Every structure is written in C-alpha cells, then in structure tokens.
Amino acid sequence: QKEDIEVTLLPAGHCPGSVMFLFQGENGTVLYTGDFRLAKGEAARMELLHSGTRVKDIQSVYLDTTFCDPKFYHIPSREECLSGILELVRSWTSLSRYHVVWLNCKAAYGYEYLFINLSEELGIKVHVNRLHMFKNMPEILYHVTTDRHTQIHACRHPRDDDFFRGNRLPCGMTCQNGTPLNIITIKPSTMWFGERIK
Numbered sequence: 353q354k355e356d357i358e359v360t361l362l363p364a365g366h367c368p369g370s371v372m373f374l375f376q377g378e379n380g381t382v383l384y385t386g387d388f389r390l391a392k393g394e395a396a397r398m399e400l401l402h403s404g405t406r407v408k409d410i411q412s413v414y415l416d417t418t419f420c421d422p423k424f425y426h427i428p429s430r431e432e433c434l435s436g437i438l439e440l441v442r443s444w445t446s447l448s449r450y451h452v453v454w455l456n457c458k459a460a461y462g463y464e465y466l467f468i469n470l471s472e473e474l475g476i477k478v479h480v481n482r483l484h485m486f487k488n489m490p491e492i493l494y495h496v497t498t499d500r501h502t503q504i505h506a507c508r509h510p511r512d513d514d515f516f517r518g519n520r521l522p523c524g525m526t527c528q529n530g531t532p533l534n535i536i537t538i539k540p541s542t543m544w545f546g547e548r549i550k
Contacts, residue, residue: 355379360400364388367462368489374400380411387417391430419542427542434469437538442474445503450531454521455506456539460485463506464492466540470504471495479505479523500525 357377364370364385372385395401401408419427428436441453455478457463467478468491477497486492500507500523507523520526520533527533 362398362400365390365394367459368464374408376408381408382412382414383410384414385417387419389430424542430465433540434466437466437540438470438473440536440538441470441504444536445474445476447534449503450528451534451536452503452505452521452525454535454537455504456537457506457508458539458541460508463540464489467506468492468495474504476504477502479507481507481523501528 355377357375360374360376361371362374364372364387366387366389370387372383372388375382375384403409444451444453455463455466464486471477472495477495477499479500479502480486480496480498483493483496483498486496496506500521505521505523505525507521521535525533
C-alpha cells in the first residue's frame with residue numbers, strides 16, 4: 353500500500369552536515385537521528401518540530417547514537433567543555449612560545465567550534481594538515497593554518513598514537529629555533545569523558 357511521506361532534515365549539531373530525519377505521514381510522525389549535539393533550548397527553536405504553538409505529536413523516536421548508555425547520563429555542555437579547554441590552553445601557552453598544545457582529534461570534522469573559539473580567545477591559529485578540507489566552511493579559514501610555527505596543533509598523522517613519541521608533534525615538529533618544545537595533549541572526546549569522573 354502506497355503512502356505519501358514528508359521527510360524533513362533537521363540539523364543534528366554533531367558535525368557539519370549532520371542531520372536528523374523527521375518522517376511525517378498518515379500513520380504518524382517519526383524522528384530518527386544518529387549522534388546529535390543540541391544545546392539546551394535549541395530543539396525548542398526548531399520551527400519544523402512544532403505545529404503552531406505546540407510540539408508535533410511524535411509517535412516514535414529512534415536514537416542510533418553512541419551515547420545511549422547510563423554512564424553518559426550527564427555530558428557537559430559544549431560551553432563547559434570549551435571553558436575548561438580554554439583555561440588549560442591559555443595557562444600552558446602563556447608559559448613560553450615553546451609550550452605547545454596538540455589537540456588529538458580522532459575525526460576529520462566536528463571540532464570547528466573548538467578551533468574557532470580557541471583562535472578567537474587566544475589569538476593563536478590552529479595548525480592543520482590541509483586547508484582544502486574546510487573550503488566549504490569559509491568561517492573557519494581565518495582560524496586555521498598550515499604554518500607549523502604556532503602553539504596550537506590539530507595536525508594528524510595516519511597513526512597518531514604510534515607516531516606520537518619522543519616529544520614531537522604529528523607534523524614532525526620537535527623544536528623551534530633549536531629550543532625543544534614542551535607539548536601537552538588534549539583529547540577532545542566524549543568517549544573518554546564517559547570513562548572518567550571529572
């Protein structure tokens with residue numbers, strides 16, 4: 353039996369282009385999403401989830417998400433995470449220009465919010481391997497660089513964990529002007545958060 357269905361794509365906030373699917377038909381309304389990251393109140397501002405002044409009657413919600421587990425009951429807000437990372441990066445990079453931070457980002461995308469905010473707050477561009485991956489996100493291009501002589505790195509090596517030895521960055525940097533670098537690693541990962549108390 354044929355049925356016309358209206359499918360609406362809603363932003364999931366997980367990484368650029370990530371969406372949730374809202375299916376609406378004669379037999380009801382269903383919301384399907386994979387991983388999502390919506391700030392408090394963001395869903396309330398999505399007009400397409402509402403009918404007039406009330407939320408649409410959604411019969412089923414399908415969550416195909418990594419964090420549907422009790423140990424992730426409370427995930428800190430994006431703002432809380434940024435504040436903690438900013439404090440750590442600011443205190444480390446202010447020690448000297450030879451104190452650098454490596455952001456060990458496991459995915460290619462999804463960290464743009466972090467890069468932009470670190471760059472704006474600290475006035476330090478983030479080193480990445482290539483700029484062309486951000487060509488469709490012009491708002492980030494001012495905040496990233498391929499110049500390795502910066503204090504914040506998000507460069508990647510095909511085998512980061514194997515390669516990251518001997519106080520060197522994945523891009524190969526070990527020192528500047530003959531002075532060895534002091535490197536700390538920050539792993540911006542919700543997966544790791546679930547395994548720790550703080």
